[in-house]
Amino acid sequence: MSAQAPSLRQFERFFWEQILSHAGANILSQISNDNCDAYLLSESSLFVWDKQFLMLTCGDSTLIESLLHFIEQVDEDAIIQLHYHRKSEFIPYLQRHHFMDDLKRINQKVTGSAFRVGHLDSHHQYVFCANNGSSEPQLRGCELVMYHIRGEFADYLLSEHPSAEGIRSRLGLEQSFPHFVFDDHCFSPFGYSVNGIYADQYVTIHITPQAQSSYVSLETNLKITAEYPAVLSGFLSMFSPLKWDVMTLNNPLPDSPWDDAFCSLQSQLPLSETERLFFYQYQQNNTEVLIPYAL
Amino acid sequence: MSAQAPSLRQFERFFWEQILSHAGANILSQISNDNCDAYLLSESSLFVWDKQFLMLTCGDSTLIESLLHFIEQVDEDAIIQLHYHRKSEFIPYLQRHHFMDDLKRINQKVTGSAFRVGHLDSHHQYVFCANNGSSEPQLRGCELVMYHIRGEFADYLLSEHPSAEGIRSRLGLEQSFPHFVFDDHCFSPFGYSVNGIYADQYVTIHITPQAQSSYVSLETNLKITAEYPAVLSGFLSMFSPLKWDVMTLNNPLPDSPWDDAFCSLQSQLPLSETERLFFYQYQQNNTEVLIPYAL
Incomplete structure (x- = not known):
């Protein structure tokens, strides 16, 4: 938001x-x-700072509707930067609409550029980015x-x-993110979400453990690739994923950061003169022997 | 089809x-x-032998409708083996219906088993297989x-x-498949299909070269993994694909058949006491540097 706009934190909870x-x-x-209000949602998160907010959703939620509603509620000129990302779905045939539809609707309100990072037949991410000359650094960091x-x-x-306690202690959050305050929720029958904040820093973790489509996301504005x-x-050891993607702002990963991992794809996207998004796809460096799944 | 059933080749072209x-x-x-009638279709192929037929479709075509119509036209008891495969779509959000819907409809007519080979968030294949004690070997081989x-x-x-001639000569079909007779078609603006037959052997190649979703399939009942x-x-050198899948009946690939290739997944599925389907996913063994695609 522009320097003149009121703080987003002045909006009441009812607004959000x-x-x-x-x-x-x-x-x-x-x-x-x-610095920040952190809301834990149904398998999603919302972080609100004075001049920025970050909303993450998954599953069936329709982030685009929230975004368009937000733009209607505030003065459009007050919006300096807008980033809208959409990941490819794990089970794409359940997808009800497509990024190109979202893009058409956003472009009616805010002018920006859109890209796809990654191939259509693999994990990919759609990125919409509008930047009207902000000097405010983004509060995003690494995913x-x-x-x-x-x-x-x-x-x-x-x-x-x-239990939430069992998951939280296994995650070792207090050790990995000292000084942070955490707020978590264990869903029934499966799933876990946690938000953590410290000063203007945040971390949020969402876990969907279901066997055929298991998925863990970690997002933070700590300079985690460079400094931690x-x-x-530690997270890769804990979860031993078959594949993982890393997206990081301005802090590229070093070559071969992990043993036994193969980087199948890397890509970078300039968002502004000073900001660059890096995208990597990794996978275990050995052949998976997969038993066919009986339907 | 059963030994008592009439030859499928007796059906007129109108039937097909x-x-x-x-x-x-x-x-x-x-x-x-x-031995065989080979029909070249709109980006698809149909092969008819006396006791078997093989129909391959792609894009928007609805193979399931054809299959159900076929079952209605013939005596169900005459059907000894039935295999119905469905690949995951390249652009899944265009998918109009799902294998589970197909499965429900097939199961009303023919009882069999169904599997998914490969992960949901990567190339995968759905396989339905019904076998009522056939001794006739399948005329499928390798894809x-x-x-x-x-x-x-x-x-x-x-x-x-x-041109069809230009593509055919670059493919080197006459050298790779001596004695075969070929029938090909070059689509406008893009795409190429060719059928080839020799005795009871077939080969069929379909090419969709469009940049964001390029795709080449080669299918044959030659024991190509073992004997050729x-x-x-040669095909891998010609097309230099980023990723490729191999599916083969009874003739597993050797370990590390190609230099500079990484096998990310292997799987096997017993179809009957004597038949086993092998499924492999390969990719280039180096990091792809991908430029984001502007939308």
Whole structure:
């Protein structure tokens, strides 16, 4: 938002509830500090700072409806930067509409550029980016998405009664993110979400452990690839995913950051003169022997 | 078909035209020999032997409708083996219906088993298989599917006026498949299909060269993985695909058949006491640097 616009944190909770209702999401709980309000949603998250907000959704939610509703509620000229990302679906035939439809609707309100990063027949991400000359650095940082998790932790997540405490302690959040305050929720029968904040920093983790489409995402504005590489490695050891994608702003990964991993794809996208998005796809460096799935 | 059933080749061309019309496909041309009639369709193929037929479709065609119509036309008891395969779509959001719907409809007519081979978020294949004690060996053999083709041949296919002769000679069909008779078609603006037959052997190649979703399939009942490995290697050199899948009946690939290739997945599916389907996914063994695609 522009410097002249009021702080987004002045909006009441009801305002955000209205925005979220357009995505079919609702607030489960909330934590706050001097810089940020962090809302834990039904398998999603919303972070609100003074001049920025970040909303992550998954599953059936319709983020585009929330975005368009937000633009209607505020002065369009006050919006300096707008980033709208859409990941390819895990089970694409369940997809109800497509990014190109979203794009048409956003472009009626805000002018920007759109790209696809990654191939159509693999994990890919759609990115819409509008930038009207902001000097405010983005509060986004790095995203790690892991697919097909395996091992003891994956088994625990699918066990009969995983608890929020059990998952949180296995994640080692307090060790990886010291000083952070956390807010988490364990869904029934499966799934776990946690938000963490410290000053203007955030971390959010969402876990969908179901066997045929397991998926763990970690997103943070810590410079995790550059300054905390052990945190990423730790998450990879914990979940032992078959494949994983990394998206990072301005801090590219080093070559071969992990043993036994093969980088199948890398791509970079300039978002502005000073900002560059890096996208990587990794996979285990050995042949998976897969038993056919009986239907 | 059962030994008592009449030869499928006794059906008139009109019969097959009716079957094909249910898939939205039609016959472009035909070649025949003592064993087989091979029909070249709109980006698809149909092969008819005395006791078996093989129909391959792609794009928008609805193979399931043809199959159900065929079952209605013949005595169900005469059907000894039935295999119905469905590949995951290249652009899944265009998919109009799903294999599970197909399965429900087939199961009302014929009882069999169904499997998914491969992960949901990658290329995968659905297989339905019914076997009522046939001793007739399947006339299927091996399928090579290449994705994201590159290089001189790929460029030629996207050039302004590729010709059937130009494509056929670049494919080197006469050298790879001596004695075969070929029937091909070059589609406008892009795409190429060819059928080839010799005795009871067939080969069929379909090429969709469009840049964002390029795709080449080669299918044959020659024991190509075991007896003609140079043919597969030759096709891989020609098209230099980023990824490729191999499916083969009873003749598994050796370990590491190709240099600079990484086998990310292998799977096997027993179809009967004597028949086993092998499925492999390969990819180039180096990191692809991909430029984001502007929308």
